[in-house]
Amino acid sequence: TIWQRRTSIERYVSNRRLAVIMPTVNRSFYTDEKYGYRYWTFISEELPQIVRHLFKISSRREDTFAAGLSMGGYGALKLGLRCPDRYAAAASLSGAVDLARFIDTPDPDSAAEGRMIFGSLAEYAGSDNDLFALAKKTADTGCRKPELFMACGTDDFLYQDNLRMKPYLEQLGYNLTWSEKPGAVHEWGYWDEMIQ
Numbered sequence: 001t002i003w004q005r006r007t008s009i010e011r012y013v014s015n016r017r018l019a020v021i022m023p024t025v026n027r028s029f030y031t032d033e034k035y036g037y038r039y040w041t042f043i044s045e046e047l048p049q050i051v052r053h054l055f056k057i058s059s060r061r062e063d064t065f066a067a068g069l070s071m072g073g074y075g076a077l078k079l080g081l082r083c084p085d086r087y088a089a090a091a092s093l094s095g096a097v098d099l100a101r102f103i104d105t106p107d108p109d110s111a112a113e114g115r116m117i118f119g120s121l122a123e124y125a126g127s128d129n130d131l132f133a134l135a136k137k138t139a140d141t142g143c144r145k146p147e148l149f150m151a152c153g154t155d156d157f158l159y160q161d162n163l164r165m166k167p168y169l170e171q172l173g174y175n176l177t178w179s180e181k182p183g184a185v186h187e188w189g190y191w192d193e194m195i196q
Contacts, residue, residue, distance in 0.1 A: 007192040019057050023047055027113065029099065030075030031129055034119040043075065044083060067091035069191045070158070073150075074099070074131065080146035081134045091149040093194045094186050097131050098161040100124065132168060139172040148176045151194040153184020 003009050003022050013020055028039035052059055064087050066076040073095020080090025096102070103114035104121045118124040126133045138145060148169060152162040159180075169176045184190040 006188040007195055009192075009195055012196050019051075019055060021047070021051055025075070027071070027117075029071055029096070029117055029129070030078055031117050033117045034123070035116045040078075044079060048086075061086055062088045065089045065091070067093070067149075067195065069093040069095070070186065071096050073097070077131055077148070078129070078134065080148065081131065081138045082128055084138055084143050084146050087146050089147040089149065091195075092151070092162075093191050094152045094156050094158055095150065095162060096158055097150075097165045099129070099131075101161075131165070135169055135172055135174070139174070145174050148174050149179070150176065151179040151181075151190075153181045153186070153190055155183050156186045158186065 001022075009020060023043065025039045025043060028037065030039055030043050032038040032040040048059075051057055058064070066079040066087055067090070068074070068076040070093075073092030074097060076090045077092050077095060077097065080087045099114065099118065100121060102110060103118055103124055105111050105114070114124075118127075118129055124130055128134050128137070150162055150166060150169075152159050156162075166176065166178050179194065181190060181193075
């Protein structure tokens with residue numbers, strides 16, 4: 001419920017004929033965890049089927065989008081890049097786009113969490129959980145790529161990672177809309193503005 005409590009997303013979509021589905025995935029990074037639950041399967045396969053079973057929602061690619069912030073920005077890009085046949089666009093707001101440093105960090109707690117989710121750095125690098133590798137793999141297939149939107153504040157601790165991802169996606173031929181806000185940090189006021 002945090003999106004509803006911290007943003008005006010309900011008001012923003014009220015006259016747009018959109019259904020906004022906001023699942024929780026704890027700290028899974030939208031991944032079938034190495035040692036844990038199968039959150040990727042839930043988000044990418046089970047949840048869309050449940051939603052379409054319960055509600056009259058289009059299954060057409062051009063009507064289906066993913067968006068998220070921070071870890072959810074990673075998840076949105078992952079959905080768009082791994083399922084380009086189902087998602088027309090994906091938006092990442094202050095996204096955690098490069099998780100290699102999350103796994104390979106001197107902080108023992110973060111490193112343990114990263115290994116629990118992704119396994120070793122060697123298992124993560126080049127896999128479908130590595131957005132850089134996934135973007136290249138999707139581009140190389142020649143399929144219709146999703147349109148991408150990335151926004152990050154210049155004072156956000158994830159800004160440099162996002163800044164590195166931007167030219168990489170552009171070189172691969174993705175239609176990327178980029179937005180950055182000087183001085184913005186990792187916080188809800190900025191995300192409320194950007195989700196619009």
